[in-house]
Amino acid sequence: xxxxxxxxxxxxxxxxxxxxxxxxxxxxxxxxxxxxxxxxxxxxxxxxxxxxxxxxxxxxxxxxxxxxxxxxxxxxxxxxxxxxxxxxxxxxxxxxxxxxxxxxxxxxxxxxxxxxxxxxxxxxxxxxxxxxxxxxxxxxxxxxxxxxxxxxxxxxxxxxxxxxxxxxxxxxxxxxxxxxxxxxxxxxxxxxxxxxxxxxxxxxxxxxxxxxxxxxxxxxxxxxxxxxxxxxxxxxxxxxxxxxxxxxxxxxxxxxxxxxxxxxxxxxxxxxxxxxxxxxxxxxxxxxxxxxxxxxxxxxxxxxxxxxxxxxxxxxxxxxxxxxxxxxxxxxxxxxxxxxxxxxxxxxxxxxxx
Ligand code: AKB
Numbered sequence: 001x002x003x004x005x006x007x008x009x010x011x012x013x014x015x016x017x018x019x020x021x022x023x024x025x026x027x028x029x030x031x032x033x034x035x036x037x038x039x040x041x042x043x044x045x046x047x048x049x050x051x052x053x054x055x056x057x058x059x060x061x062x063x064x065x066x067x068x069x070x071x072x073x074x075x076x077x078x079x080x081x082x083x084x085x086x087x088x089x090x091x092x093x094x095x096x097x098x099x100x101x102x103x104x105x106x107x108x109x110x111x112x113x114x115x116x117x118x119x120x121x122x123x124x125x126x127x128x129x130x131x132x133x134x135x136x137x138x139x140x141x142x143x144x145x146x147x148x149x150x151x152x153x154x155x156x157x158x159x160x161x162x163x164x165x166x167x168x169x170x171x172x173x174x175x176x177x178x179x180x181x182x183x184x185x186x187x188x189x190x191x192x193x194x195x196x197x198x199x200x201x202x203x204x205x206x207x208x209x210x211x212x213x214x215x216x217x218x219x220x221x222x223x224x225x226x227x228x229x230x231x232x233x234x235x236x237x238x239x240x241x242x243x244x245x246x247x248x249x250x251x252x253x254x255x256x257x258x259x260x261x262x263x264x265x266x267x268x269x270x271x272x273x274x275x276x277x278x279x280x281x282x283x284x285x286x287x288x289x290x291x292x293x294x295x296x297x298x299x300x301x302x303x304x305x306x307x308x309x310x311x312x313x314x315x316x317x318x319x320x321x322x323x324x325x326x327x328x329x330x331x332x333x334x335x336x337x338x339x340x341x342x343x344x345x346x347x348x349x350x351x352x353x354x
Contacts, residue, residue: 034098035061038084038131039105041069044147044201044250046209048103051251053077062097065106070209084127087134094138101258103145104131110151110174111303112213117173124177132188135196144196145258148182148270150243151175152200155309162311164272164318172306186269197257198270202243202314204250205334207341215306216242219283222296226287227342231295235303238281238296241312245275246329246337253325260323267318274314275327276334286335 033056039045040063049069053061053076063073064082073079082093084106093099106127113120128146135141153162154169170176178200185196203216210224211217218236225232245253253273257265278286284296319325329337 032056032060033100035101035103036094036097036099037061037063037103037105038082038127039065039103039107040073040079041065041067041209042105043204043206043209043211044247044254045103045105046070046073047206047247047251048105048254049073050076051255052103055255062093062099064093084130085123087130090130091134091138094134094141098140099138100140101143101145102131102135102141103254104128105147107147107177108174109212109214109217110149110172110306111215111217113174113177114172114302114306120173121177124174125180128181128184132184132194132196135194136188136192142195143258144194145254146181146185146196146198148178148198148200149174150200150202150310150314151306152179152182152270153309153311157311159310159312161313161315162272163315164267171309175309182269189268195262197265199254199257199273199319200270200314201250201273202245202275204245204247205338206247207338207345208247215303215310216244218280218303219244222280222283222287223338223342226291226294227339227346230291230293231297232284233297233299234280234284235299235301236280236307237300237304238284238298239279240304240307241277241279242307243274243277243311243314245273245327246334249275249327249329253319253327256325257319257323265322267322271319271322271325272314272316273319273325274316276329276331277313278331282331283335286331287339290335290339 035052037045037049040049049063058077061077063069063079066083069079107124108120135144151174152168152170154171156167156169158166168179170179185198188194189196205219211220218234222232288294316325
């Protein structure tokens with residue numbers, strides 16, 4: 001059992017808990033966080049919830065979504081259907097469960113948002129403002145995480161090693177809502193002295209929960225189709241380089257940012273997060289090392305224009321300096337894990353294990 005005194009800084013406490021999986025919580029000795037995850041059934045939420053439960057204890061991480069989550073989320077701790085647009089139920093939930101931190105992960109992503117622009121703007125902005133207002137009104141809420149995206153950049157932005165501060169003229173509804181969101185984050189932080197933290201995620205690659213409605217989704221789709229059918233028709237052209245990151249690195253980065261002492265964070269809006277940069281062609285070649293018969297064809301659709309307006313790679317120097325960001329999984333390692341895990345889902349033996 002680990003005994004932790006209240007006087008220890010939260011960051012130090014969390015670090016201890018992070019690496020110690022079996023923790024016995026002593027409520028009178030540990031200042032306990034109660035965490036609300038909005039969007040726990042989604043691509044990021046389904047993995048982040050499980051990691052946070054390891055750190056803070058299952059019963060202290062409240063997973064919510066408008067749709068049913070996977071069994072491990074529902075059975076591994078509290079889960080409730082909750083609509084973030086319903087501000088009255090939201091505030092009751094937060095007060096009843098004495099919530100101290102919120103991760104608001106729900107959003108309409110880039111591809112889907114282009115199909116329903118006004119509705120997407122409404123959902124992305126109103127849900128966010130509900131959370132920001134909650135953080136302003138409820139004293140117990142000490143910290144909020146809100147995800148931004150590389151979509152805040154646009155066609156006039158320098159595309160290679162894109163700096164955090166640069167020309168930002170997004171031309172997608174999703175990008176416009178993320179840039180507006182970043183401005184609100186900074187406004188609420190400065191004006192109301194809140195602690196809202198944010199990362200501009202690149203495309204995220206994961207095998208647990210598939211993404212939905214994004215432009216970088218092609219990469220995850222390619223793995224699934226390669227394993228299931230041995231072929232994939234890509235909706236971006238073969239030379240479209242985009243910033244990407246394996247989910248394990250993204251989850252670690254998110255938790256690391258949230259656990260950094262606030263005095264170290266010089267950015268009050270959103271941090272750049274770099275990592276990998278590859279094209280569909282490069283990913284297909286890497287997959288072929290594991291599935292030699294894999295065939296890829298290209299049929300760019302409306303998402304090509306979205307991808308063309310985004311950076312190819314990201315400069316995240318400030319994230320490294322302020323809160324020690326780094327990533328582990330390169331294209332090779334990530335592909336090996338993705339192929340093995342997706343094959344496991346469909347019970348296809350890995351060629352190397354035959
Ligand atoms: C999308 O493609 O819309 C997202 C993103 C980069 O924010 N994955």
